Each structure stands twice: as structure tokens, then as C-alpha cells.
Amino acid sequence: MEQDVVQRVKADPNYQKLVKTRSRYGWMLAWAMMIVYYGFTALNAFDKPFMAAKIGDGVMSRGVPLGLAVIVFTVAITGIYVRRANREFDALTEAIHKNASAEAKKEAA
Template sequence: MQDDLVQKLKSDPNYHELVRVRSRFGWALTGMMLLVYYGYILLIAFDKEFLATRIGDGVMTWGMPAGLFVIVFTVLITGVYVRRANKQFDDLTQAIQKRVQA
């Protein structure tokens, strides 16, 4: 019984589309996150003077907004993924379930 279900699932074109779209989107977001995070780490490693430069006449340096940007960016791309998953990915999953269970 399980083998029949697996074969139905593997033969469903919506399943292949879901895997393709979700994988591509996940890798794109992963690449963006790696770029931002490692960019920040490389900035810390190779340009400490820039991060230590004060903004205006205050005591805040460029390191604070740069670090905050990394955190906010992480939250934002998580939200982007969840939003897309709740719309497109869930619709495809429901279509797959309907077709496979029929």
C-alpha cells in the first residue's frame, strides 16, 4: 500500500514542481543569507576601522547598524519564506494530496 502511494506521489507533476520551486527558492534565500552574514564577518575581519567609525557626533559606530541589519535581514527573509510557503507551497501540497488520495 505504501509503495503504491509513493509511486503516485513520484508520478505527480505537482510534486515535481513543488520540489523544484521550493528548492530553488530555498537556495536563493540561503545564498542571500550567506552573503549578508559572511559579508558582515569579512567586514569585521578586514575593515575594523570602518566599523569603529562614529556616526555623526554621537557615540554610535557603524558596527551597530551593520549588526542590526544582519539581524533584521534574517527576520525579513524568514518572513518572506513563510509568506510564500503559506501561499504557493501549501496550495501545491493540497493539490498533490487531492490527486494522490483519489
């Protein structure tokens, strides 16, 4: 019985769309995060004079706001993912669940 449900879910076009879209979107955001994070790390490692340069007449270096920008970027892309998941991915998941439940009820009858 469980294998039948699994096969029906896997065959559902909504499931295939969900897996493809969510995976592609997740990887896109992961790559964006890696570029930002490793770019910041590479600047720290390979361009210390740039990161240590003071901003204006104060004591703050460029590295501090850039580090803060990395943190803000992380929070922002998390929010972007959650927003899309709540709107699109949850709707697809609900449609998959309804289709699987409806088909299970048909077979039980």
C-alpha cells in the first residue's frame, strides 16, 4: 500500500515540478551565498590592505561593514527563500497531498 502511495506521488506532475523548482532555486541561493561568503573570506586572505583600509577619519576598516553585509545578505536570502516556499512550494505540496489522498480514497472504495 505504501509503495503505491509513493509511486503515485512520484508520478504527480506537481511533485515533479516541486522537486525541480525547489532544487534549482535552492542551489541558486546556495551558490549566491557561497560566492558572497567565500568572496569575503578571499578578500580577508588575499587583499588585507583593502580590508584594513580605514573608512574616513574613524577607526573602522572596510572589513567591518563588509562582514555586516555578509550577515545581512544571509538573512535576506533566507527571507527570500521562506517567502517563495510559503507562497509557491507550500501550495504545490498541498496539491500533491490532496491528489494522493483523493486517489487513496478512490482505491479504498
